[in-house]
Amino acid sequence: MPIETAEKLWYRIGEVEEITGVPAYVLRYWESEFKLLRPKKNPAGQRLYRPRDLELVQRIKTLLYDERLTLEGARKRLLAESRRKEQQLDLGLREAAYGDALRRIRERLQALRARLAP
Secondary structure, three states: OOOOOOOOOOEEHHHHHHHHOOOHHHHHHHHHHOOOOOOEEOOOOOEEEOHHHHHHHHHHHHHHHHOOOOHHHHHHHHHHHHHHHHHHHHHHHHHHHHHHHHHHHHHHHHHHHHHHOO
8 A cells, every 4th residue: 555655754653653554662663673764863852754764664564464574584575675776776877877978979979070071
């Protein structure tokens, strides 16, 4: 079930509990079990979850409750997924850099051809 998270920049733990259906004590426990789940804390010590934290909570909930993975299995799956995303991002940036370099080379060659043309 997709969640609408674009409305706010920060959510308190009670709001996350309401949106995801995961009790606050479980959210606090998951913070100790999943390194990727690290909400910020304000000066008063209240947890502030970003929209991506909400998506991660929803993903953890799916892995544990729907796919019936153990905590260790869910940790491994999340780690593999995060590595895969990083690799895809690197490839995308590399391809964009190559594309820019090729465009510059093409422009230089065209300028050189224009100079050499009688």
